[in-house]
Each structure stands twice: as C-alpha cells, then as structure tokens.
Amino acid sequence: MHEFLTALGDFAFLRYALAGGLLVSVAGGIVGSLVVTRRLTALAGGIAHFVLGGMGGARYLSKVHGIEWLSPLHGALAAALLAAVIMTFVRLHAKEREDTLIGALWALGMAAGVLFIWRTPGYNEDLMAYLFGDILLMSRGDLVVIVILDAIVLAVAFGFYGQLVAVCFDEEFARLRGLPVDLFYFVFLCLTALTVVVLVTVVGVVMVIALLTLPVAAAGKCSTRLWQMMALSTVFIAGLTTLGLAVSYDANLPTGATIVMLAGVLYVVVTLGWKALAYVRAHSRG
Amino acid sequence: MRRQASLHAGDAPALAFDRVWFAYEAPVVLEDVTLSIPRGDFVSLVGPNGGGKTTLLRLALGLVAPTRGKIGVLGMAPADARRFVGYVPQHQVFDAQFPVTVMDVTVMGRLGLARSLGPYGRREKELAREALGKVGLLDARDRPFSTLSGGQRQRVLIARALASAPELLLMDEPTANIDSPALVELYDLLRLLNQAMTVVLVSHDLGFVSRLVRRVVCVNRTVTTHPVGELSGAEMQRLYGTAVHMVRHDVHGDGGGCGCTSS
Numbered sequence: 364m365h366e367f368l369t370a371l372g373d374f375a376f377l378r379y380a381l382a383g384g385l386l387v388s389v390a391g392g393i394v395g396s397l398v399v400t401r402r403l404t405a406l407a408g409g410i411a412h413f414v415l416g417g418m419g420g421a422r423y424l425s426k427v428h429g430i431e432w433l434s435p436l437h438g439a440l441a442a443a444l445l446a447a448v449i450m451t452f453v454r455l456h457a458k459e460r461e462d463t464l465i466g467a468l469w470a471l472g473m474a475a476g477v478l479f480i481w482r483t484p485g486y487n488e489d490l491m492a493y494l495f496g497d498i499l500l501m502s503r504g505d506l507v508v509i510v511i512l513d514a515i516v517l518a519v520a521f522g523f524y525g526q527l528v529a530v531c532f533d534e535e536f537a538r539l540r541g542l543p544v545d546l547f548y549f550v551f552l553c554l555t556a557l558t559v560v561v562l563v564t565v566v567g568v569v570m571v572i573a574l575l576t577l578p579v580a581a582a583g584k585c586s587t588r589l590w591q592m593m594a595l596s597t598v599f600i601a602g603l604t605t606l607g608l609a610v611s612y613d614a615n616l617p618t619g620a621t622i623v624m625l626a627g628v629l630y631v632v633v634t635l636g637w638k639a640l641a642y643v644r645a646h647s648r649g
Numbered sequence: 650m651r652r653q654a655s656l657h658a659g660d661a662p663a664l665a666f667d668r669v670w671f672a673y674e675a676p677v678v679l680e681d682v683t684l685s686i687p688r689g690d691f692v693s694l695v696g697p698n699g700g701g702k703t704t705l706l707r708l709a710l711g712l713v714a715p716t717r718g719k720i721g722v723l724g725m726a727p728a729d730a731r732r733f734v735g736y737v738p739q740h741q742v743f744d745a746q747f748p749v750t751v752m753d754v755t756v757m758g759r760l761g762l763a764r765s766l767g768p769y770g771r772r773e774k775e776l777a778r779e780a781l782g783k784v785g786l787l788d789a790r791d792r793p794f795s796t797l798s799g800g801q802r803q804r805v806l807i808a809r810a811l812a813s814a815p816e817l818l819l820m821d822e823p824t825a826n827i828d829s830p831a832l833v834e835l836y837d838l839l840r841l842l843n844q845a846m847t848v849v850l851v852s853h854d855l856g857f858v859s860r861l862v863r864r865v866v867c868v869n870r871t872v873t874t875h876p877v878g879e880l881s882g883a884e885m886q887r888l889y890g891t892a893v894h895m896v897r898h899d900v901h902g903d904g905g906g907c908g909c910t911s912s
Contacts, residue, residue, distance in 0.1 A: 524768060541731065
C-alpha cells in the first residue's frame with residue numbers, strides 16, 4: 364500500500380485513475396440502486412455490450428476516415444443513448460419480447476465492435492481495454508464527462524426522489540397518480556446508458572454489470588430506504604475502485620478484474636454476514 | 650353518511666358503465682356491461698377467475714379503454730377522475746426486498762397532488778401520518794415495508810390510498826393471503842371508511858364480502874347486480890363456500906341469469 368501511495372505522488376495517470384474511480388461511484392451507486400430495485404440488470408448488461416459497437420465504430424472512423432476528434436468515448440456515449448432510445452421505443456410501441464431484444468442488442472453490438480476493430484489498422488490491445496477496462500487510461504477529458512454525468516444524476520435523484528421511489532416500487536400506482544411514467548422510464552434508461560459508459564472505462568464491457576450490481580446488492584442488504592441504498596452503494600463503489608487500484612498496482616494485476624473480484628468478495632461477505640447476524644439474533648431471543 | 654364535499658357533478662354515480670364491451674384480443678372479456686354504483690355505496694365485484702373482475706377495475710381506473718360503450722367515474726372520464734380515486738392493489742405483488750419504509754409507501758399517495766420537485770413537504774407527511782393513524786399503523790411508520798405481515802401491508806396500501814383523500818376507494822382482492830384476525834380488522838376498517846367514501850372491491854371471499862357489502866356485482870363476461878340477503882352469522886358459516894346462495898337475485902327481471910359461482 365505504501366508503494367501505491369508513493370507512486371500516486373509521482374504519476375499523474377494514477378491520480379486520474381483514482382479520481383475517476385471515486386467520481387464514477389456517485390453515478391454508479393445511484394443509478395445502480397435504481398437498476399437493481401427495478402430488476403433491469405439484464406437491460407444494463409445489454410446496453411454495456413452494445414456500447415462496444417460504438418467504441419469500435421468511433422475508432423474506425425477516426426483512424427481510417429481521419430475524423431481525429433472522434434474518440435471511443437464519443438462512440439460509446441452515442442451507442443448507449445441509441446440503445447436507450449430503442450429499448451424505450453420497443454417497450455412503449457412494439458409488442459416484442461423485451462428480453463429477446465436485450466439479447467439481440469447485446470450480441471449485435473459485440474459483433475459490430477469486433478468487425479470495426481478488425482477493419483481498423485493498428486494493435487488489438489484497444490480491444491482488450493474496451494472489453495476488460497483500463498482505468499489507467501483515464502484522461503482529464505474523461506473526468507470532465509464523469510463530473511457532468513454525476514451532476515445530472517444527482518440533480519435527478521434529489522429533484523425527483525419521491526417519484527423515483529414510487530415508479531420503482533409500484534409503477535402502476537405512480538401512473539394512476541398522474542406521473543409521466545414513460546418519460547421517467549426513458550430518462551432512467553438514458554442515465555443507465557451514460558453510467559454504463561463511464562463504468563466501462565473502469566472495468567470494461569464484460570465486467571461492468573458486476574460493478575453496477577454487486578456493491579448495490581450488498582448495500583441493499585443493509586438499507587431500509589432507497590436513499591440509504593444509493594449512499595451506501597456509492598461508498599462501496601468508491602472503496603472498491605480505490606482498493607482495487609492500490610492492490611492491482613502493488614501486485615501488478617489488471618485493475619478492472621481486481622476491482623470486480625473485490626466486489627464479489629464484498630457481496631459474499633455482506634450476504635453471509637447478514638445471514639449470520641439474523642441467525643444469531645433469532646437464537647439469542649429464543 | 651355520505652360526504653357532501655364533492656366538487657363535481659354531485660349527483661353523478663360513483664361508477665357508471667353504459668353498454669361497455671371490452672376485448673384484449675379475440676375473446677370478449679366483458680359483454681354489454683351496464684352498471685351504476687351510487688355514491689356512498691359499498692359493493693363487491695365477485696366472479697370466477699378470468700371472468701373480467703380485474704378488467705372492470707382497470708377500466709374504471711382508465712388503465713385500459715373500452716372497446717365500445719361509455720364509462721363515468723364520479724361524473725368524469727376515468728383518467729380525469731383518478732385524482733379522486735384511491736386504488737389499493739394486491740399486496741403480494743411487491744418486491745419483498747425493496748428498501749422502503751411504511752411512511753415512504755404511504756406518502757406516495759400524495760404524488761400528483763403536491764409540488765412535484767424536491768422532497769415531500771411537511772403537509773404531505775402530515776397527511777400520510779394521518780392516513781396511517783386511520784389504519785392503526787402510525788407506530789409502525791419507520792419500519793421497513795418488507796418486515797410487515799400480509800394484513801399490515803394491506804393496511805399500509807389502504808393508508809396510501811387514503812392519503813390522497815379519495816371519494817372512491819377501489820380495492821383488488823383485499824382478502825387474499827390474510828389471516829383471520831387481520832380479516833376482522835380489515836372488515837372493521839372498511840366499514841368505517843365507507844362512512845366517508847364509496848368502496849368498491851374485487852373479492853373471491855364471498856363469506857367476507859357478504860357480511861360487509863350492500864350489493865354484490867357478479868362479473869362473468871356479463872354483469873348482474875344483487876342485493877346482499879339478510880343472512881345471520883350462523884347461516885353465513887353454513888353457507889360458506891356455497892356462495893351462490895348467499896345473494897338474492899335481483900328483482901329487476903334479470904333473475905336466473907347470473908353466471909356467478911363460488912370460486
């Protein structure tokens with residue numbers, strides 16, 4: 364750990380990575396809580412994989428067609444929002460099975476990403492970074508994007524907390540009380556899409572769903588109100604990214620995978636701990 | 650008995666169906682339904698599963714539109730009447746792990762009636778506490794919703810509906826999965842509430858319903874209305890489960906046409 368702290372003073376890229384990990388925790392904790400309580404984990408996974416198509420497409424356009432300002436992050440944001448629009452449209456207008464469509468987006472996004480990357484000259488190391496994340500590539504521009512997203516997510520969560528609880532808990536009742544439930548759903552999917560994109564920069568397309576759900580599920584065990592779940596999830600994600608960064612630096616391991624593994628450990632420990640606590644309570648009473 | 654505070658079309662019935670037809674796809678769910686429930690009434694919709702009870706409720710709430718015919722709720726179109734209608738869904742449909750307290754659930758009843766940005770105001774919370782007091786759960790307001798019994802959850806959902814000060818209370822299967830002491834409490838509560846508002850509930854439990862309501866509406870694709878017969882508690886016990894005998898067929902010429910069975 365001492366080694367990591369010394370390096371933190373020496374290397375700007377490590378400081379960016381640390382800041383990035385702390386900043387994504389705000390959007391991740393709040394949006395993750397909504398995704399988990401509304402049981403839309405599969406949808407978030409579908410969006411995450413669809414994003415690969417956008418990243419590959421943006422890189423292809425920038426390298427092959429010389430549109431240099433276009434970065435993979437731009438492509439990812441565009442693809443994620445497109446997925447949110449498609450999913451909302453399908454839910455409201457088409458009578459398709461939602462889970463089938465999620466699967467289609469999931470696979471087609473991956474296929475498009477692979478084809479674009481194949482056609483783009485250069486090293487395939489980028490593909491690895493997209494798939495498994497590389498928090499060490501975090502740039503100042505990425506940090507700005509994450510801060511903006513955090514601000515939007517916080518504004519929505521504070522401004523519409525009561526409505527969000529109602530829509531997640533009982534959508535039909537919320538509709539009967541006159542809430543624009545479909546609009547909420549669309550905004551919610553857009554925020555999910557954007558959050559997925561920033562989490563992809565940390566842990567990659569394949570593992571993003573772990574960071575969006577494991578800390579949140581652990582937080583849910585110890586929360587009796589939605590805002591507690593959001594706050595605790597944020598703390599958990601911040602702790603996991605920081606610890607993951609430190610451990611992976613000291614032990615020379617890939618950061619994304621280390622963070623996700625720690626998230627898994629946290630989830631198992633909290634779940635078992637909670638069960639043990641309930642057991643002890645039940646037996647100390649009787 | 651009846652509350653006079655109504656702001657609109659005071660004489661319009663609480664619920665009026667005029668030659669209403671409804672079909673989701675091919676098979677007709679409701680056929681030529683005409684029905685009028687006056688204000689202050691206490692009515693149960695009974696009938697077999699798939700007979701159209703829930704559809705009737707959803708039509709009254711404006712969640713689905715009739716294929717043909719006209720529906721009036723408190724003299725308004727169903728969607729416009731929503732803010733005067735308290736809806737109590739079945740309590741088993743909720744995610745047991747959802748992190749909300751009793752108070753969180755109850756105050757949802759104030760949505761759409763208060764300022765929409767930011768947290769709930771003091772007045773909204775006060776009205777929610779009042780509603781919880783009415784159902785006897787004020788002391789449980791900070792408990793997680795998930796730790797309550799079925800009967801308690803049911804009462805929280807009633808409190809949520811009451812928080813919006815409704816003129817018409819619509820309840821879907823309030824007796825499902827509730828033990829008998831809780832049923833007695835529910836019975837007393839609904840009787841009390843009926844003094845201030847019209848109550849319409851969907852129920853399988855004809856034993857419960859016939860002691861409580863004034864009229865029973867049998868829904869099985871078509872609809873027939875029956876006044877509840879003057880039956881004693883002992884007879885009720887004996888007849889429990891043979892519900893078809895518990896309601897007297899209406900005198901208005903539709904006798905014998907009821908497809909209502911004890912389901």
